[in-house]
Amino acid sequence: MAKRKLSRQQRWRIEKVQQEKVDRAAKRARKADDALVHDALGEPRNGRVMAHFGQQVEIEAVDGEDCGLVQRCHVRANVTSLVTGDAVIWRQGPELGVVESCLPRHSLLARPNMQGQMKPVAANVDHLLLVIAPEPEPFANLIDRYLVAAEATGIEPVLVLNKVDLLQMPEKRERLEALLSIYQRIGYQTLQASTQLEQGLDHLKSLLKDRISVFVGQSGVGKSSLINALLPGVDLRVGALSEDTRKGRHTTTTARLFHFPDGGDLIDSPGIREFSLENLSPEIVAQGFREFHDYLGSCRFRDCRHQGDLGCALAEAVTRGDIHPERFASFLRIINA
Ligand SMILES: Nc1nc2c(ncn2[C@@H]2O[C@H](COP(=O)(O)OP(=O)(O)OP(=O)(O)O)[C@@H](O)[C@H]2O)c(=O)[nH]1
Numbered sequence: 303m304a305k306r307k308l309s310r311q312q313r314w315r316i317e318k319v320q321q322e323k324v325d326r327a328a329k330r331a332r333k334a335d336d337a338l339v340h341d342a343l344g345e346p347r348n349g350r351v352m353a354h355f356g357q358q359v360e361i362e363a364v365d366g367e368d369c370g371l372v373q374r375c376h377v378r379a380n381v382t383s384l385v386t387g388d389a390v391i392w393r394q395g396p397e398l399g400v401v402e403s404c405l406p407r408h409s410l411l412a413r414p415n416m417q418g419q420m421k422p423v424a425a426n427v428d429h430l431l432l433v434i435a436p437e438p439e440p441f442a443n444l445i446d447r448y449l450v451a452a453e454a455t456g457i458e459p460v461l462v463l464n465k466v467d468l469l470q471m472p473e474k475r476e477r478l479e480a481l482l483s484i485y486q487r488i489g490y491q492t493l494q495a496s497t498q499l500e501q502g503l504d505h506l507k508s509l510l511k512d513r514i515s516v517f518v519g520q521s522g523v524g525k526s527s528l529i530n531a532l533l534p535g536v537d538l539r540v541g542a543l544s545e546d547t548r549k550g551r552h553t554t555t556t557a558r559l560f561h562f563p564d565g566g567d568l569i570d571s572p573g574i575r576e577f578s579l580e581n582l583s584p585e586i587v588a589q590g591f592r593e594f595h596d597y598l599g600s601c602r603f604r605d606c607r608h609q610g611d612l613g614c615a616l617a618e619a620v621t622r623g624d625i626h627p628e629r630f631a632s633f634l635r636i637i638n639a
Pocket residue numbers: 464465466467468495496497498499519520521522523524525526527528539540541542543550551552553554555571572573574
């Protein structure tokens with residue numbers, strides 16, 4: 303009895319401590335808001351989120367005489383979940399500026415965190431460069447998951463095979479080129495690059511011009527290295543692969559935006575291992591496989607689940623060789639996850 307009472311008391315104490323933490327955080331946010339009202343803040347103006355650090359963001363002015371000026375900013379409590387690439391209204395401050403509101407986004411790239419919840423990564427991106435490499439070895443299902451996410455948000459993807467200097471062995475080269483050709487056949491643009499041989503960089507540059515692009519892909523494929531190679535003067539931290547697993551070490555931890563001297567912006571993003579699309583319906587996932595479009599709606603049964611159902615137009619297309627079996631298997635794996 304005494305024991306139960308104690309644990310209830312302990313629970314109460316834990317809840318109390320937690321509530322106090324929440325209250326203190328809210329008080330700090332209110333205080334920061336108040337301090338900014340009394341400080342000499344500049345006029346509201348347009349800006350863009352360059353990077354995100356906990357409670358603060360780095361904002362770049364995109365209008366006015368001092369266009370290009372960068373300042374750390376506090377974010378008003380009513381402005382939620384800003385991400386790199388967001389267009390905002392902000393006011394310059396003596397030390398810290400303040401973000402007053404977020405303008406509507408034309409695209410939002412999201413991906414799951416460790417707990418499987420979808421978290422936005424970058425906003426207003428119109429181009430997704432999905433980087434793969436011979437090492438760490440690519441797995442097709444991760445590529446397909448990224449492509450579904452890109453199709454669902456209307457962001458155009460391009461597949462970049464980096465580290466082609468590691469493809470001296472013919473078997474390895476053939477295997478990766480066969481993988482790329484699956485995607486070329488269904489209309490995705492692909493390109494090969496090597497930061498080590500400085501190969502494919504001009505082609506990449508021409509693709510990046512005048513658009514906002516984001517580099518995504520597994521940790522260790524060389525996203526930051528590519529940005530270092532493309533942007534003189536930028537010196538991002540890159541990390542060697544782990545000696546035993548040959549996997550990346552999650553070197554980049556926040557998404558950050560860089561300007562391209564000839565016009566266009568690049569966002570580096572942290573690499574990931576997993577990519578779940580649990581919150582997308584099977585219909586949306588099917589739409590994310592662009593070569594399925596001609597067959598969707600042609601199955602014998604309107605509620606076809608494409609899983610061995612009689613008269614399934616997708617399965618028939620696989621049999622005829624019009625849909626690659628690996629892509630169909632990948633689709634089933636995603637919807638059954
Ligand atoms: N052989 C070879 N190695 C490369 C090439 N590009 C990058 N690397 C190496 O790959 C490793 C990982 O590079 P990063 O640029 O840190 O990879 P990342 O994709 O940014 O990784 P995260 O930030 O962890 O997501 C480093 O050891 C780089 O030197 C290349 O073209 N060829």
